[in-house]
Amino acid sequence: MNARLRLFIPLLIFAVVALVFLTLEKRIGSGEYDPSNLPSAMLGQSVPAFNLSRLMDAEQVVDAEDIVGQAALLNVWATWCIACRAEHAYLNELASQGVPIFGLNYKDERAAAVQWLQRLGNPYRLNIFDFKGSLGLDLGVYGAPETYVIDAQGIIRYRHVGILDAKVWREKIEPLGLQWAVAQAQGAAL
Amino acid sequence: MGFSLNANAQVAAQGVSKSDELRAFGSTTMRSRYYALINELRCPKCQNQNLSDSDAPIAEDLRNELFSLLDEGYSDQEIRDFMTARYGTFVLYQPPLTRFTLALWLVPLGLLLISGLIIWRMTGKPRGLTDPNFEHHASLQKVGAVNAGIEPISMKVDALDRHIAELERTHEHDK
Structure with missing residues (x-):
C-alpha cells in the first residue's frame, strides 16, 4: 500500500504548484498584487533636493x-x-x-x-x-x-x-x- | 568609419542601441565597464530585460545617467549603489543575500540536495532489500539477496525470469 501511495507524490506536487499559481493569478486579477509594481526605494526618505x-x-x-x-x-x-x-x-x-x-x-x-x-x-x-x-x-x-x-x-x-x-x-x-x-x-x- | 566589421557584429549581437555606438568613451576600459554595467543592471520598467536590451525611455535615461556617472569617475560599486538607492535592489540582476532574497538563494540549494538524495537512494541499494513492501515476501527477499551478491548466483538468467514471473503471479493472488 505504501508503494501505491508513493505513486501519488507527483500529483501532490502538481496540486501544490497549481494552487500557488492559482492564488497568484487570482490576486493579480483582483488587483491586489501587481508584479510590475515595484516597492519604492525612497520610502521613509526625504524628498530629494532639486x-x-x-x-x-x-x-x-x-x-x-x-x-x-x-x-x-x-x-x-x-x-x-x-x-x-x-x-x-x-x-x-x-x-x-x-x-x-x-x-x-x-x-x-x-x-x-x-x-x-x-x-x-x-x-x-x-x-x-x-x-x-x-x-x-x-x-x-x-x-x-x-x-x-x-x-x-x-x-x-x-x-x-x-x-x-x-x-x-x-x-x-x-x-x-x-x-x-x-x-x-x-x-x-x- | 571607426568600427571594424567585427566590432559592429559584436555590437549587434549584444543588442546595443545605436546611441551607444555614438557615445564618446574616454577609454576602452570605460567602454567595457559601460557595456558590462548595462548588461548587469535591470530595467525597472520592462521587468525581464537589462538596460542594454530595453528600448523603454527609462532604460535610455538610465544608460545616459550611467554614462555620465562613469564620466564623472564613479566606481562600478558606486554606480550600483546609486541605482539601488533610487530603484531598489530590483535593478540588480545579481540580488544580494538579504532576508527577502533568502528563499531565492536557498531553494536551488535545497532542490539540489533533494534530487541528490533521491538519486542516491535510487542507485545506492538494490530495490529488493530496501522496499518494505516486498520484505514480507520471503522468497522474493531471497532473490534480492541473490541480486545483492550475498549468495553466489546459482540460477541461470532465464530460470530467474521464470522464478520472478511465478512470484509475481503468487503476489497477485495474495491481494
Whole structure:
C-alpha cells in the first residue's frame, strides 16, 4: 500500500504548484498584487533636493522647500501619458476637497502641459517642470502616472504606481493616518 | 568609419542601441565597464530585460545617467549603489543575500540536495532489500539477496525470469 501511495507524490506536487499559481493569478486579477509594481526605494526618505523651473513660469525656480510643509501628494504626470488623462478627474476631485497636490510634469513639453491644464482643470498647487527627468530619476520614477505621498516633514511615506482612484485613496493612502484635515483647513485658507 | 566589421557584429549581437555606438568613451576600459554595467543592471520598467536590451525611455535615461556617472569617475560599486538607492535592489540582476532574497538563494540549494538524495537512494541499494513492501515476501527477499551478491548466483538468467514471473503471479493472488 505504501508503494501505491508513493505513486501519488507527483500529483501532490502538481496540486501544490497549481494552487500557488492559482492564488497568484487570482490576486493579480483582483488587483491586489501587481508584479510590475515595484516597492519604492525612497520610502521613509526625504524628498530629494532639486532645482527646477515651474511649469507655468520658466523663470521661476522651485526647490524641495516649496513643496514640504504639509501632508501632500506629489503626482508624476505628462501629456503623453494616457493613464494620466484617466486619473485627472479624480485629482481634480481630491484638490476640491482640499488635499494639497503638487505636480511633477515628467519629460513633457511645456506648452502642451499648460494647455492640458487649461482644458482639463488644474488640481495642482504648483507644477515642477522636469524636462530631462532628473528629479524623476532621483525619486526612482519609472513611468507615469506615479503618486508619492509626502508627510509634513517631507518624508516619502508611500508610492503608488498607476492610476490613483478612490479605491487607492481609501485602501492605501488614508490608512497612513496623515492629517489631511489640517491640510483641508489650509486648503480653504489658500 | 571607426568600427571594424567585427566590432559592429559584436555590437549587434549584444543588442546595443545605436546611441551607444555614438557615445564618446574616454577609454576602452570605460567602454567595457559601460557595456558590462548595462548588461548587469535591470530595467525597472520592462521587468525581464537589462538596460542594454530595453528600448523603454527609462532604460535610455538610465544608460545616459550611467554614462555620465562613469564620466564623472564613479566606481562600478558606486554606480550600483546609486541605482539601488533610487530603484531598489530590483535593478540588480545579481540580488544580494538579504532576508527577502533568502528563499531565492536557498531553494536551488535545497532542490539540489533533494534530487541528490533521491538519486542516491535510487542507485545506492538494490530495490529488493530496501522496499518494505516486498520484505514480507520471503522468497522474493531471497532473490534480492541473490541480486545483492550475498549468495553466489546459482540460477541461470532465464530460470530467474521464470522464478520472478511465478512470484509475481503468487503476489497477485495474495491481494
